[in-house]
Amino acid sequence: MAEPQIEVINEVERGRFRHVLFDFDGTVSLLREGWQRIMGPMMIEMICGDTTATPDIEKAVYDYIDESTGVQTIVQMAHLVEMVRQYGRVPPEQVLDTQGYKRIYNDRLMAPVRERIAKFEAGELTLEDVTLRGSLDFIKKLATRDGVMLYVFSGTDLADVRAEAATVGAAPYFKGGIWGALGSLEEYSKEKVLRELIETHDLRGTEVLVVGDGPVEIRNAKAHGCVALGVASDEAAGHGWNNDKRARLIDAGADILIPDFGEAHALERYLFPQ
Structure with a gap:
């Protein structure tokens, strides 16, 4: 018997959604798949300097990455600065600021991202290779519904997420x-976007659906009384459940869980019952 592809954790009011906010990386796009495998070693290297990493440092780094998935990179790098100072393995004069660490991380991350984009544009990778299963189909379905407005709110830098949304053909649907x-947390955060959207449109929480694979946006959604659809995606496969991610999304308060959007039609019917 096939595993259910829509898991209801909390029964919520459905059918009234007017605004749907999507995380992008790991929820729609797979262009940045594997970012954790780049950030983890980079953080450990910056913390340890010329010394040997210990299991407790490695665990602290990967636990933080798991819990902070969805937040802006600059926030993660600010935490890295704190960790470098906390462990004290690097001389104080060699400790970088958040922007310095962010540049190192982005330089390492963007090499495989640009390679994927080049392969996609050359026809060596398909749309199915660079997007989560069914995500574009689901987005298109919602975009055609009267009275429903779609948004992306991402922890990735603005210019990059806009360019990558255009690359995979998703951009036109996010009206x-x-x-x-x-540049800073004061200028942008997912919580700030959500709060201002609710205030601007005088919304009730159940008029807002938040869709994402990170605990950050799920916690933000629940803090504002919105409905949270957690995407427990296996980014490496492009479909199917990631059980570690599923557990984190449940802990964060997800109301509904899916592994991908392979059952886009059934998911739309569930969210908008007739």
């Missing part, structure tokens, strides 16, 4: 806007 990280 509400595509938001991404700016």
